[in-house]
Amino acid sequence: MTATATTTAAATVSGAGTADPTATATVDPTADLTGADPIDDPGAHRVLTGDRPTGPLHLGHYFGTLRNRVRLQDRGVEMFVLVADYQVITDRDIADRLAEHTENLVLDYLAAGLDPDRATVFAHSAVPALNQLLLPFLSLVSVAELSRNPTVKDEIAHSSQAAVNGLMFTYPVHQAADILFCKADLVPVGQDQLPHLEVARTVARRFNERYPHADGSAVFPRPRALLSEAPMLLGTDGGKMSKSRGNAVALGASEDETARIIRGARTDADRRITYDPAGRPEVSGLVLLAALCQDRAPEAIAEEIGDGGAAALKRTVTESVNEYFRPLRARRAELAADRGHLRQVLRTGAERANAIADATLAEVREVMGAI
Ligand code: ATP
Ligand code: MG
Numbered sequence: 001m002t003a004t005a006t007t008t009a010a011a012t013v014s015g016a017g018t019a020d021p022t023a024t025a026t027v028d029p030t031a032d033l034t035g036a037d038p039i040d041d042p043g044a045h046r047v048l049t050g051d052r053p054t055g056p057l058h059l060g061h062y063f064g065t066l067r068n069r070v071r072l073q074d075r076g077v078e079m080f081v082l083v084a085d086y087q088v089i090t091d092r093d094i095a096d097r098l099a100e101h102t103e104n105l106v107l108d109y110l111a112a113g114l115d116p117d118r119a120t121v122f123a124h125s126a127v128p129a130l131n132q133l134l135l136p137f138l139s140l141v142s143v144a145e146l147s148r149n150p151t152v153k154d155e156i157a158h159s160s161q162a163a164v165n166g167l168m169f170t171y172p173v174h175q176a177a178d179i180l181f182c183k184a185d186l187v188p189v190g191q192d193q194l195p196h197l198e199v200a201r202t203v204a205r206r207f208n209e210r211y212p213h214a215d216g217s218a219v220f221p222r223p224r225a226l227l228s229e230a231p232m233l234l235g236t237d238g239g240k241m242s243k244s245r246g247n248a249v250a251l252g253a254s255e256d257e258t259a260r261i262i263r264g265a266r267t268d269a270d271r272r273i274t275y276d277p278a279g280r281p282e283v284s285g286l287v288l289l290a291a292l293c294q295d296r297a298p299e300a301i302a303e304e305i306g307d308g309g310a311a312a313l314k315r316t317v318t319e320s321v322n323e324y325f326r327p328l329r330a331r332r333a334e335l336a337a338d339r340g341h342l343r344q345v346l347r348t349g350a351e352r353a354n355a356i357a358d359a360t361l362a363e364v365r366e367v368m369g370a371i
Pocket of ligand 2: 242
């Protein structure tokens, strides 16, 4: 199982919204999903994505997946957003400050533009039938397949736990249940999730082969990953920006905090700023961040800074981030005043998700002979 975009059915969505006539969707020709692309025929698709409630969402989430979720929602694609609370305990002993992190995730979603009237936002622990799907799904995947998953290996490398627990290995299969319970066919994710998406596709294919409906039709779609123009935004240490790795700028960070974090970002000794992601990942990560915020090509940003060096680059990045996120941060501050509303969004979302999960589990039990 490899994590390359060529072996994984991946698509990208770009463009700023329904009103943007230049908006495009690039769909991998190897994708086995037939029909129109997600933008041309929004009614034919369902999206599911999620995040672990391990800390505040950061710029990597925003440019890696969150912005695409909002675009798809705004184009009329049905949207499910899941708080993956069980997955918190894959790489740590306890789910610390879970309620607070969960509510803050919802806060970040709403501030970014997800609309709870159109998007179903819920925690997967609140949906028992979803979790029950894990059992039949686990029977479809070999232990060898689970142990060679590159994302699982990377997460183990960064885990604070002395011993790797079983939930870490079953994480991708649990994620297959997250996606397939609502029969989602599009999953906007970052690059690190591509191997997990492969597992979800494998589970769907094997389930459909082993347990077709009486008329031969398939129970599950084969979901595709949707990558953004920033499938892996780097953090201040030059590694993947992550909630748990102390290298992130949070969406809700203050302007001063943003400046301080970016000032501390790692760069290199070459004064001239260029955009060369393979050769100069740290500098290029910063250039890309400014480019995403300014909606310009990274090469143009690098050219503009030229011999200004790391200090000028960091000033540009800080100003770009603070300017781009000012409206989102203002909305976030307003929404933060009403914690009750955040909890209500989760309750309503869980009700909708439970109705769908119960129906899918009933269907699964029927084709499996009522196990
Ligand atoms: P943790 O460190 O707790 O694992 P995380 O920052 O990796 O947190 P997740 O909740 O694991 O965040 O990931 C949520 C979604 O955001 C996934 O689709 C993931 O691919 C995407 N994502 C996370 N980090 C980045 C990043 N740096 N660039 C692009 N996408 C990202
Ligand atoms: Mg992660």
